[in-house]
Amino acid sequence: MEDKILEKLTKCPLCKSGLFLTGQEIKDLAVSQEKFSICNCTNCGLKFTNPRPSAESIGKYYDFPEYFSHDDKATNLTQFIYQSVRKYTINQKVKFLTSLKPQKGKFLDYGCGTAELLSKASDSGWKVTGIEPNEKARSLANSKLEGKIHATIDKLPKTASFDIITLYHVLEHIHSLRKTLKLIINHLKSDGYIIIAVPNPESYDAVKYGEFWAGWDVPRHLYHFNAKSIEQIGDIFDLQLVQELPMYFDSYYVSLLSEGYADPNQSLVKKYWKAIVAGKKSNQEAAKRAGNYSSNLFIFKKK
Template structure:
């Protein structure tokens, strides 16, 4: 770590910010990159964005990180659609019922109900990848879904009515949305402020932007440092803090309405592996059974970190401010 006079791309602070060297680990190249952490807003950001950034998103990275899980492309089941409507209404009208509802249904349904989202709401998933989350929403009866991603390849006509996935970026957006989702996208953006401002222009007056991202003012960052799995150089260009997200929101005509913290058990386990053997410790070296045992031991500990608001990830609910 050293100091050098640099300008923060989020708050504009120009100072001798602390500098760090981080290694690419997920793909196993162990190439080194310089980052700096803003002395004012705390945003951890890469000094120089690689001109060939696309090569760091090759197949091994997508296979291990971006494309986990199996797509459900089946049509909507009427019973499931009806249950989805019931959960959305219940979460909106009776917040006390949420604890019970989350035991039976996905937590995101309760979140959307709390936000006043229903199955007719216009929803954009920006940086949607292959659209896994959109297919889940469609399965619960949502009918106005758009996914936009600059890297996705839509090779065939989607069989789902009311669900569209397109290759492209914010410059191709049209229309207004009640909910815009940036799920672990903002840390990958070369110009986060520009994209947030564009999202603001396509948000309804009562709408919400949900930004989920790692936090560089978390216990995980302080504990693991260079071995923190959520650092992920050079793909993560900007790692926000709560303060820097508030600054970015304000500069984009938005404000933080709510923060949900998430310690992320898998990420914690990966960080531990990197710290034990940074040149070879990949999550794939552990069996599923070993990972399961390890995560159970972590569960209570990580819940405490969530309660303290010191988790290594968070979801920010942004409203027009």
């Protein structure tokens, strides 16, 4: 890809340690076909893409029709399945929000995409706000919730506070990791919750597919969180991890994408069947290995 502008990190973006090792190289199989190195922090356990595109240059790596969270319409079978599952999971997410805060209240979704979750939450009685940097997705979101979706967290009033803040598959995309987490926490009420969902590079499907694992998604995924690095988030930002939950559907979807990367010429039927088998196996293995699912959901509160 032309005009690639990379920034090289000299410290871990989470714990600021300079003790990290360069590990495997992963190819961007979705867009550019470029290879990116994954570094492993020996202090906090975080894996991070390094060097990586700068915040100003990374936009072009999102410019492909299969980036489904930025679109409302299904144009192929995989996207149709993604959006069908998303409708179901959104209902479950709203129920979970309400289980945490039965009185409901103010809800911020950071990286809200096209605001499907926020719209459902709003219909259920939550007062909603969204952050979405992608212009196309933000425009679609504001067409549903006019004036409630902002480009950056800096656009929020400094006094704005929320009962629940969610980052569903968002934290791995944020360039200014520590700064942004601090800003987010500043907008959390003293008895509020932060919910973070991230892919797991130590899951069964990650190991099975190796360099073809769709969860790497370099360079769009700047960070790759394991259990140790998630615990470090709690320690660094004075948060208490109160619950960890599996995201069962992710193993099937990630396996489907990974199958396409590993063998682009296989038949559609074979690809879907193998993805179903791999996704089921991933969930079964995670149940044996203390929650090592393809993606996990972490619920934090202030200490």
